[in-house]
Amino acid sequence: MSDDPGDDMLGWDESVFRNEHVFEIDYLPETFKHRETQMETLKYSLRPAVRGSRPLNVIARGPPGTGKTTATQILFDELRAQTEVQAVRVNCQVDSTRYAVFSRLFAEIFDYEPPSSGISFKKLFSQITDRLVEREEVLVVALDDVNYLFYESEASDTLYSLLRAHEAHSGARIGVIGISSDLDLDVIDELDTRVQSVFRPEEIYFNKYDQTEIVDILRERVDRGFHEGAVGTQVLDRVAEFTEEQGGDLRVGIDLLRRAGMNAEMRASRSVEAQDVEKAYDKSKYVHLSRRLGELTDSESALVEVIAENDGERAGDIYEAFNDQTDLGYTRYSEIINKLDQLGIIEASYTNVEGRGRSRELTLQYDSDAVLERL
Numbered sequence: 001m002s003d004d005p006g007d008d009m010l011g012w013d014e015s016v017f018r019n020e021h022v023f024e025i026d027y028l029p030e031t032f033k034h035r036e037t038q039m040e041t042l043k044y045s046l047r048p049a050v051r052g053s054r055p056l057n058v059i060a061r062g063p064p065g066t067g068k069t070t071a072t073q074i075l076f077d078e079l080r081a082q083t084e085v086q087a088v089r090v091n092c093q094v095d096s097t098r099y100a101v102f103s104r105l106f107a108e109i110f111d112y113e114p115p116s117s118g119i120s121f122k123k124l125f126s127q128i129t130d131r132l133v134e135r136e137e138v139l140v141v142a143l144d145d146v147n148y149l150f151y152e153s154e155a156s157d158t159l160y161s162l163l164r165a166h167e168a169h170s171g172a173r174i175g176v177i178g179i180s181s182d183l184d185l186d187v188i189d190e191l192d193t194r195v196q197s198v199f200r201p202e203e204i205y206f207n208k209y210d211q212t213e214i215v216d217i218l219r220e221r222v223d224r225g226f227h228e229g230a231v232g233t234q235v236l237d238r239v240a241e242f243t244e245e246q247g248g249d250l251r252v253g254i255d256l257l258r259r260a261g262m263n264a265e266m267r268a269s270r271s272v273e274a275q276d277v278e279k280a281y282d283k284s285k286y287v288h289l290s291r292r293l294g295e296l297t298d299s300e301s302a303l304v305e306v307i308a309e310n311d312g313e314r315a316g317d318i319y320e321a322f323n324d325q326t327d328l329g330y331t332r333y334s335e336i337i338n339k340l341d342q343l344g345i346i347e348a349s350y351t352n353v354e355g356r357g358r359s360r361e362l363t364l365q366y367d368s369d370a371v372l373e374r375l
């Protein structure tokens with residue numbers, strides 16, 4: 001047997017990938033198809049900002065991986081390059097309180113962090129608005145994954161401050177784009193009435209891509225990311241089918257392509273085959289889960305771990321195990337249960353237990369080994 005790779009075998013210095021970077025999560029696609037109406041409405045809402053007025057507020061909703069963040073980022077990049085508008089995106093998974101949101105705005109606007117010794121919210125707020133007024137700038141804030149502010153009961157306060165900024169600080173002009181991927185959450189309905197009375201956003205819906213659209217979008221990625229001929233039509237169709245199966249989240253498809261490419265390389269093959277995709281799917285189907293678990297705090301992760309180890313048990317028993325491990329009390333425990341339920345990591349349902357009345361039963365929504373592996 002010769003050590004020489006054959007014609008259809010990859011040598012050590014070769015790859016199926018032309019540019020693996022296009023499969024990374026922070027890659028901003030060069031073409032953005034099938035989102036024309038959404039982009040138009042977003043542009044229409046932001047246009048007043050370019051003229052120096054307060055833009056229309058927006059709520060962008062839709063299932064995960066349907067291009068909401070990307071749409072905003074593309075427009076924000078254009079605004080930054082071509083206008084004087086200040087456009088800042090805040091990831092509310094990371095910054096999930098009003099104070100954290102405004103600290104992020106401060107850091108982006110001033111280019112340095114607010115004092116770490118801590119300043120009052122009022123000060124933080126007025127420094128931001130003073131600067132906007134002084135420079136006659138309009139600020140557009142994208143609250144990405146705004147649903148997390150609701151889970152922490154911080155949404156009303158945050159929106160109220162942003163939306164009433166011009167009243168508290170004359171001349172300040174701020175517009176808000178709220179992005180939510182929690183379809184069970186009625187964003188407007190869940191806000192306090194004082195906020196509802198000033199918040200009448202344009203609503204933009206990002207529907208799930210259908211199979212043809214998924215193929216069309218992923219084909220583009222394949223052409224940029226792989227060498228010619230490495231991914232055939234049937235393989236791409238299989239990737240699109242799996243993506244549909246996972247709720248149409250394009251992240252699944254993109255992750256599948258990358259992993260399938262790596263599997264092909266492992267076999268030293270120049271082309272990706274169906275078997276590479278099947279094998280990749282065992283991991284790629286968990287991209288949602290990994291993303292959600294990745295943003296949890298230590299105590300939230302600790303609770304997920306306890307639940308994964310005691311799946312299906314009553315909440316009371318799980319509380320004891322959680323309390324042993326973290327020393328946290330029942331109120332915080334209950335809050336975390338609600339958040340994990342809203343995130344779709346667990347289901348908390350009430351059951352009637354003979355002789356003990358109603359009790360909550362906690363069930364993981366994913367395979368417990370898959371959860372434990374990713375914590």
Ligand SMILES: Nc1ncnc2c1ncn2[C@@H]1O[C@H](COP(=O)(O)OP(=O)(O)OP(=O)(O)O)[C@@H](O)[C@H]1O
Binds near residue numbers: 027029064067254
């Ligand atoms: N029309 C499209 N063309 C090319 N790539 C796209 C398109 N729509 C989405 N993507 C890609 O899919 C991935 C997920 O998109 P994005 O983060 O914008 O979704 P999202 O709706 O904001 O998701 P979530 O609600 O979970 O935050 C990104 O890698 C993005 O590049």
